[in-house]
Structure formats: structure tokens, C-alpha cells
Amino acid sequence: MERNAADNPPAPGAARASRRSLTLTFVAALIAVGVGIVLSYAIHWFPVKASLQARNTDTLYHVLVIASIPIFVLVVTVILYCVWQFRMRPGEELKDGPPIHGNTQLEVFWTALPAVLLLGLVGYSFAVLHDNEAKPAREIRIGVTGQQFAWTYQYPPSVTGGAPLNSYQLYIPKGESVKFELHSKDVIHAFWVPAFRVQEDVVPGITTNWRVTATRLGTYPVVCNLLCGLGHSLMRSRVHVVPLAQFQTWVKSQLAAGAGGSAAAGTTG
Amino acid sequence: MAVRLRAPGFYRAGWMMLGAIIFAAGLTWAVRASTGHSTYQHFLDANAILTVSLFAAPLAFLVGIGGFDYWFDWAIGRPTRPEDHSGHGAYSWKDYFRINTDHKVIGVQYTVTSFFFLLVGGLIAMLMRAQLAQPGSQFVDANTFNGLFSVHASLLIFLFIIPVFAGLANFVLPLMIGAPDMAFPRLNALSYWLLPIAGLMMLGSFFAPGGAFADGWTAYAPLSDNAPIGQTFFSVAVQFAGASSIMTALNFLVTIITMRAPGMSFFRLPLLVWANFATSLLVVIATPFIAGSQFMILLDRALGFNFFHAAKGGDVLMYQHVFWFYSHPAVYIMMLPGFGIISEILAVKARKPIFGYRMMAFSLLAIVALGFTVWAHHMFTSGMAAWIRIPMAITTAIIAVPTGIKIFSWLATLWRGVLHLDTPMLFALGFLTTFTLGGISGVMLAMVPFDIHVSATYFIVAHIHYVLFGGSLMTIFAGVYYWFPKMTGRMFDERLGKWHFWSTFIFFNLTFGPMHILGLQGMPRRVATYANQFADLNLFISIASFGLGLSTLVFLYNMVTSWRGGPRAVANPWRGLTLEWQVSSPPPVFNFDRVPTVVGGPYEYGVPGAVHGIFAPPPKPATVGAGSSSSGASGE
Amino acid sequence: MEAASIAHSPAHGDHHGPPPANRSSRVETQLLGMLLFIISEVMVFGAFFTAYFFIRVAKGAPWPAPGDHLPVEVAGVNTAILVSSSLTIHWAQTSIKNGNRFGLKAGMLTTFLLGCTFLFIQINEYANIGFAPQDNAQATVFYSLTGLHGAHVFIGLCLLLIVTIRSFRGHYSPQEHRGVEVPGIYWHFVDVMWLVVYSTVYIL
């Protein structure tokens, strides 16, 4: 903290100039933060948003970005300011800076503030997690089976209202909470629907699961997102989000067509 | 010739390795003949021999070049050669190709070997980027591509970042604490020679039947349980690299604890020493876990054990717990020594004491402690018990606090300093920005719902490279430039150094920045081909990455030409206070003619008349003090 | 140069040696090194105990697997053998400290033989236990924990063999007996580790 005046006499003019440069830098940093935040909204970060979960997660992401921008700008601004103001000028080759060893208040401050900020952010993320995974009163269970290198889907009697159905196609109703129960026949895969913003590994020996409530009609990619061998890059499928009525007709038609039997050849549910 | 075959060296190593392979074949045959157990049947004869050879041949090599001669003599009570220091110093390039017990020679061996593997690993990255420039397969098939990124990551992690830090510290750490050498010089030599073995084994896997190991550097079971023989190369190579790390860490710890110069209390240690102390603790405690994980894989593969066979009651997720219990601490093993380098450089180049020295030391220890409590953040989507995510997310977020203390203290060190913006300093400042970005994306990943979307996407790849390249590699470049005069006795070309920095910094951000967006938009990692919607960004990234590759050539050219013909370096070109700068460049064979006495902190820049170490007996500091004070330290 | 330096002279010419390093800690380097090495070793066991934990505790698999039987009593006798070898090596160490060469030799020899007996019984147990590591995960864990420990016993025995031979050749003295002490620490570690393995694998 000791500033050695004799060693490093601040010229009176320099002090004023540096106050002005500080203000200037501060304003520039504020602008940078502003631009950053605007950009963070302008950039097209995500694929289409097709579920309740996606809405929550996207909001979380934006909050995280907005919290991060000032931190990053702070670090970069201080560096640039130091480079601008304190870089060695000709004739200063042998000069040293003031021997400042530390400042307890400052150190406590920059320990406590990030800690509080971080705990706040994790707390918020847990709230989102809780929302995203909450068990609803009513839900549809669909089995998902991964094997090198294909997906199959199992609709139990509780969904079909009849015989269990095995299919290579994945249809789910819009607006209903769906619980995917994931099984693997060989190695680990991961069942990921980017449009829903949810994934989980499909692990041999245990059943994992995730929930989603689709909110947008359409067809979205299903991606295997864990290295599972040669065909990993091509282990893709689709999920069709359809109105409930259409979902039920689809199930009926599948049952009627006996698809249950034919697709089951490749699976055992 | 007969003498040559018996004396330690490459000839002896050659025939011993041959013997080891014959032994492996014999052993395999004997065991299989005597058991005839059906579970050994699935295991091809050639594969069995190869597996045993992968252990036996390197050990024979080490014996052959003389890594164990002294201990053998000692163990059987034969007169050992008293340390005659014939293994010290390097007088021609040939001295770098034999067992050498001088920590400075070993430091150079380590550093150069590691950079060789950086080039190989980087070249592999170029192939990957060429493949990924467009969707569809350009050059290689999916299996080869999987092998490429697996070897890329394994080489760069186990054969570059981890050992290069050990190499730099090997060179400067004993000098910094005023010791003539490391505590166990022969162990030090041995730990170096394990490295080329591990590296060549990983590279050699490309020639194995079935191709290189292709399950990522994480080698998740059960995929790796049933992979072709290349996977065994990985499992065994990791044992050698891990043993090397542990030996070096043990050596550092003992050296730091028992061999400090008089007056060098723990709170007068340069922060690089503190950083390596912290890192070594991590290595000694964590590295056995990756050895364990790979042994389990080996047992599953070679002998049909059931660690990870779900059908027989094995636990697939257990692999990930054991693996990450090492590999998360490993990311701090790959970062903390870099923090040490940055502390050294910023203090010297800003001509100011490190701000908050004690907090800098304590935050390292805090990171060590916290580092053991966060491993499952790599498993948020793995299907483990859901509640584990809660404590792990909290500790993961909190680990940003000690890291933040370091960043802010560095910034405060810059404040009102006299900044010398030369190459080491540019890399240090570049590190501060890129690492902050990488760290922030890490903190985002700690937020579970967000991680659930981006886990295993290019967002992770971006995070990896921002912390490993923008973090570790930037500090390594900074450190290599900073100590280049000390290590080689030559100055590097400053203009080329600046070129290197700017091209690296720009192309780095152009290469890895857009990967964040790719990941968010849904591009998975570890894919040989991808959906058309990602084509534009990938092409951009590939082009930028070639620029990044070329910028590395600038560095290479600078290093090679400067080492061979650069201007002679003075002892203390940066006017540093720490002890390594108080001896000639390169240092004398035994470092110090007299053990220095430490009388003050290492970073007292700007304190009038401050001294860190003196080479005269303690009673008369005043006379020598002026010579090594901050204002005129370039003496010698 | 070679020939000259092979001489036993402890006082080495200072003209080309480094100044002796300052000793900044009272802990002996070899001891500290061995201690850190043992920490590492404990963590290797830790990795395999993690496997034990996940398969037996977290998954709740029956232990041992139904139909398998662990010979608790035989292993108990074996435990007693190994523990007593810790005592005999301690005897050997105190003996040499007091200049009792007979105690050193007898102590080392009994320790070595006790260790061999342990390993022999262990191998015999493998041969007769009735299940193989390939059968199920419990057996895998059983074999890998006891096998890992057995490997350590084997390495320990190699060290002990060296020390025993050297003590019969008249090496070591009350002043210079680090060669007995450092392997001794390792041997104690091997013993303690066995107690942990025995109680978790056989008894619990």
C-alpha cells in the first residue's frame, strides 16, 4: 500500500490527465458492456426452441451471458488501460513501479463479490433445474433404446391403450409432459434433442430418463451425443411433435399396421 | 562392440527390448498353455503378446539405457559410484540423448520433447480441421477420425502440457530456491525417459491392427473394453506418462521441502515454486486414479474381468467417477504451473511486487483442495444419481473464486507499474484475456440445466481450447520466451516473437471463438461429419486453424535460429530479482558456487535497496545489496 | 575417471562438486520421498476401493456373489502371519540400531519367510476358492483388490530379499541402516493395507 513518493513522483499534470483517462476508460467500458449485451440478444445462439425446458434454459443462458459480460469487460479494460497508461516509455528502462504489496479491503471485496454472485447464479440454475425436471401430475412414458448405431422407441400399453408398440419413429404430442426412459443395448450413447435443450446418457445396465414438454409443432433432430464407435456421427433420428389427436391416430395406425411386430425385430423393448 | 552392448546406452537398450519381446511371447505362451481357460480364448495370441510387450519392452529400454544401474548396484550392495557428476551438464547435443542427472539438462530434454509432441498433436489437429472443413468425409473415414482426435488430445495433454510444465520447472525451480539440483537426480532422469516411451506408444497405436485408439482421450467404458488393440496402447502409455508425472511431482515436493536456501521461508518462495508445490500435491494424490482406471480397462480387456460389463454386475459409471477423479484435478495440473509462470513474468515486466502475495499462495492451495471436490461436473448428463449434481455444481462455481483472486491480483499488479510490453509480457496479457473467457465458459458449464444442453458439444471443445490453449499454452509460450535466455544463453528475436504473439492471438480467437456458437446450435463433438447447417462456420474455423498452425511455425523458426545463432544473453536481461537470474546464462554446471542466502521477498521491485538473495555470508548484506537491488540488478 | 571414482571415498574432491545443498527441513529426503510414494500407493488402492464401493455399496450387490464362499478363517490366519512379519522386521531394525547382527539376520530371514508363506497361502486360496474373476463383478473386485495387494507383497518381498542377502553379507551398521529402514516402511504399509483389504473384503 505504501506509495513511495520520492521514488515515483506523480507530476501534477499527469494526475489530471490520468483522471480524465480513467473517466474515458470507464465510459468506454460501459459502452462495451452495453454493446455486448445488445449483441448477446442479436446473435442467433440456439436452434429453434420447442419445449418448456428450452425456454427456461435459454433464459438462464442469457442471464449467464449478461452476468459474464461485465466481468470480461472489466478484465480486458483494466489490461488495456494499463497498457495505455503505464507502458514503459523511452527513458524509463530502469524505472520501477511503486511497491504496492496488497490491500486487504480490496482483496476481501474481490473474494466476496464473485462468491455472492456465483452462489446467486447456481441458486437460480437449481431453480431452473427443478422446474425442468419437476414431475407433473400426468405424463406419458416412452422408452428409448440406443444401440450401435440406431434408435428405437417403445410405447407401453399405458400410452397405446392396447399392445405395446415398437417403432423406429418417434412421435410425441404437443403440450403433454413426456418422460423418456433410456436403455442401451451395448455401449453408452446419449439421447439429445437440441430443440428441447435436454440430453442424458443412455447407459448399459441402468435406466436413465428425462422429461420434456414440447411446445412447438414440427420435426426436430435427435442426436446421439456420446462417442459410441464408428457410426457415432450418423446415429441420428427425428422427433415429430404433433397435436394430441394426431398422436393418437398415429399410434392407432401403427398398431393396426402391425408395426409393433416388425420394428420389434430389431429391439426387445 | 561388446563393451557397447554392455554399457548403458541405446545398443544395450536395443537388445534388451528384443529380449523383452521374446520374454513376452514366452510368458504368454506358457500361461495360455498351462490354463487353457475358456475366457482367454477370445484374446488373440498376437494381442496378448503385444499387451505384455507394451509393458516389458519399455522397462527393458529403461534398464538398457541405464536408468536403473545405480540402484541395482546399490540394492545388491555392490560399490556404487559415488556421485561423480559425470551425469551433469551437456557439452554437445549428444549429451541430451543419454541418461543425464543434471536438472537443467533434464529440463531442456523435457521441454524439447514436449514441444515435439505439440507439433505432432497440432499437425493431427490440422488433419482434423481439414476433414471438418466441409460436411461429409474429405480425407479419412470415421474410425481414423476418431483415432485422430483421441491421439490429438492424449498427446497434447499427457505429452505436452503436463510434461512441458514439469520441464520448465525442472530447469528453473532448483535455481529459484537456491538448490544445486533436485532431491533425487536419478529419479528425475528416469521420469524424463518415461516420456518418449509414452508418446511413441500413443503414436505407434496408429500402426496397430484396427487403428489407433479411437474412444476419445476419456476412453469411456464399455466402448474401450471392446475396442481393437490400439486401445491397449493408450491404457499402457498412460501408465508410463502417469508414473513419470508422479516421480517428478514427488521429486519437486521433496526438493521444495528439504532443499531451500537458508532464509528461503515458504513465504519468500517465488510463486512459480508455490504453484509447482500445489501442482505436485495434485499429481501425487490424483494421478494414481487414472492409473487405476486404465488398469481396470486393461484387466477387462486382457483377462475378461467384469469391472464394466453391466451384464455381469459391473458398474459402467464407476469408470467415469474414477477417471474424472483424476482428470478434473488434471486440468488444474495443467493450469497451476502456468499461474506460477504468469506471476513471475508480471512482477518482473510490470516492475512491481505481486499484489497480495499471500492470497496468491493460499488461492493455489484452495484450488488444490476444491479441485478434488468437483469431478462429477463432467457427469451432469451421465445418468449418475441426480443429487450429486447439487454439491458438485456448487463447488464448481466456487472454484472460480480463488481463480478470480488470482486474476484480480494480477490486474492489480499491472496497475501503476512500468509495463515492458515485450513478447513474454504480451503472452501473459493475452493469457489473462483468453483464460478469463475460458474460465467464464467453464462457470457457465457448472450451471446444470445449461450444461445439460451443451455437454459434449462444440461448446465444450471451445471451453477446452480456451483454457488449454488460451490458458496453459499461452503461459507456456510466455514462460519459454521468458526463460529462453537463461536456458540457452541466447536472446530470441523480439520482432518474430511479437509476430508470433499477434498471429497466435488473433487466429486462436478466430478458430475457437465460433465453436461456442456451433455448440449452442447443436453441433456435437467427436463427429467425423455433420449436418449442412454447420458448414459455413466450420469452413471458417478450419481456415483460421491453418493460420494458427502457421503461426506456430514462426515460433519454431524463432526458437531454432535463436538457439543456434542468437545474440548472447547477459545473466539478467529482465532485471529479475529471483535467484535464477543471479547466475550466468546458461547457469554453471552446479548452479551456484556458493549457496545463496535469502534475505527478502522475491518481488520487491520498487522497494529501494531491496534484495532477494545474496551470495555472501549473511552478516554483510549491505555490501552486496546494492548489486542485486531492483535498480541495478542487471549486474553479474 | 571411472575407475578412480568407484573408490569408496566418501570425501569427494570439492574442486568440481556443487556446494552441499542447504537442508531446509529436518525430515530426511529418503523418508519424505517414501512417504509421498506411499500416499500415491494408497490412492492406487483407493481407485480399486472405489470399484468395490460402487459395486458392493452403491449397487448393493450381494457379497460375495450368491454361491461363492470366502475363506474368512484361512485368510484370518494369513493375516496373523503378515502382521507378525511386521513385528519381525521391526525386531530386525531395532537389532541393527543396537549393533546386534544376529537379530538383524534372523529378523530379516523370518520376515522374508513369513511374507513368502503369506503369498503362498494367498495363491493357494485363489486356486481353491471356486470362482474366477471372469464370473461376476464381485469376483472381479475380490481378485483385483487381493491381487493388487499380492503384487505389493511380491515387490516388498523382492526388497526384503535384497536386504536379507545384504545383511548376511555383513552390510549395514548401527550408523548406516537406511537400507533396512526404507524397505521396512514399505513393508509396514503393505501390512496395514492388508488389514484394510481383509476387513473390507472378507469380514464386512
Ligand code: HEA
Ligand atoms: C486447463 C484446463 C482447464 C481449466 C483451468 C478448466 C477450468 C474450469 N472448467 Fe473445465 N474442462 C477442461 C479443462 C479445463 N477447465 C477440459 C479439458 C474439459 C473437457 C473434458 C472432456 O470432456 O474432454 C472441461 C470440461 C468442463 C466441464 C464439463 C462440461 C461437460 O462435459 O459437460 C465443466 C462443467 O462444469 C467445466 C468447468 C470448469 C470450471 C468452472 C473451471 C474453473 O476453474 C474456471 C475458473 C476461472 C474463471 C471463472 C475465470 C477467472 C475468474 C474471474 C475473472 C473471477 C470472476 C468470475 C466470475 C464471477 C464468473 N469444465
Ligand code: HEA
Ligand atoms: C493442450 C491441449 C490442446 C491443444 C494445444 C489443442 C490444439 C488444437 N486443437 Fe484440440 N483438443 C484438445 C486439446 C488441445 N487441442 C482436447 C483435450 C480435445 C478433446 C478430444 C476428445 O474429444 O477426446 C481436443 C479436440 C479438438 C477438436 C474437436 C474434435 C472433435 O470433437 O471432433 C478440434 C476440432 O477442431 C480441435 C482442434 C484443435 C486445433 C485446430 C488446435 C491448434 O491449436 C493446433 C495448432 C498447432 C499446430 C498446428 C502445430 C504446429 C504446426 C505445424 C507442425 C505445421 C503444420 C501447419 C499447417 C499444415 C498449416 N481439438
Ligand code: CUA
Ligand atoms: Cu450412439 Cu454415439
Ligand SMILES: [Cu+2]
Ligand atoms: Cu473439470
